[in-house]
Amino acid sequence: MQIIAGKWKSVILYHLIHQDATRFSTLNKAIPSVSPRMLALQLAQLEADDVITKSAASIDGRATEYALTPFGATLAPVIDAMAVWGTAYNARLQKTTVS
Amino acid sequence: MQIIAGKWKSVILYHLIHQDATRFSTLNKAIPSVSPRMLALQLAQLEADDVITKSAASIDGRATEYALTPFGATLAPVIDAMAVWGTAYNARLQKTTVS
Numbered sequence: 001m002q003i004i005a006g007k008w009k010s011v012i013l014y015h016l017i018h019q020d021a022t023r024f025s026t027l028n029k030a031i032p033s034v035s036p037r038m039l040a041l042q043l044a045q046l047e048a049d050d051v052i053t054k055s056a057a058s059i060d061g062r063a064t065e066y067a068l069t070p071f072g073a074t075l076a077p078v079i080d081a082m083a084v085w086g087t088a089y090n091a092r093l094q095k096t097t098v099s
Numbered sequence: 100m101q102i103i104a105g106k107w108k109s110v111i112l113y114h115l116i117h118q119d120a121t122r123f124s125t126l127n128k129a130i131p132s133v134s135p136r137m138l139a140l141q142l143a144q145l146e147a148d149d150v151i152t153k154s155a156a157s158i159d160g161r162a163t164e165y166a167l168t169p170f171g172a173t174l175a176p177v178i179d180a181m182a183v184w185g186t187a188y189n190a191r192l193q194k195t196t197v198s
């Protein structure tokens with residue numbers, strides 16, 4: 001699963017799958033701990049791997065919109081299983097730090 | 100998901116989840132492209148992260164048996180989703196190389 005290796009790609013794909021952040025600016029807001037430079041690098045790699053597409057989102061071409069390709073959409077079950085696991089893992093961590 | 104990062108951990112966990120290879124020797128046979136040294140390193144990391152346990156599997160203690168911890172078992176949905184995706188991805192690759 002090298003195609004989603006690393007810290008950020010699965011998080012980026014989660015937002016694109018759930019369409020709650022699909023522009024560079026909204027992705028950067030949704031993932032505050034990633035630098036704009038790293039976000040741009042991860043998006044470029046995902047695009048090169050045919051997982052996402054990039055298109056102009058405004059007439060002046062300044063805003064960029066990202067979307068999953070049909071191939072990228074096949075990753076949704078993996079990304080969602082990771083999200084479910086991550087939520088349970090974080091809850092487990094909090095319980096052990098509180099007790 | 101740094102806990103299963105890298106090329107081999109998800110493959111190792113797949114075999115432990117499906118219990119078709121649970122000893123060092125059978126894991127190494129089931130994953131021929133991993134070196135014994137790398138396999139030992141990955142197993143040690145998984146053990147340190149409380150994902151698997153190691154126990155003597157023979158009276159002379161020479162054979163070692165690995166098993167998932169309850170925490171490790173929570174990864175099963177992610178590992179299985181990866182396996183389903185990987186199988187479809189490889190089939191897609193073969194189709195594009197054949198056509």
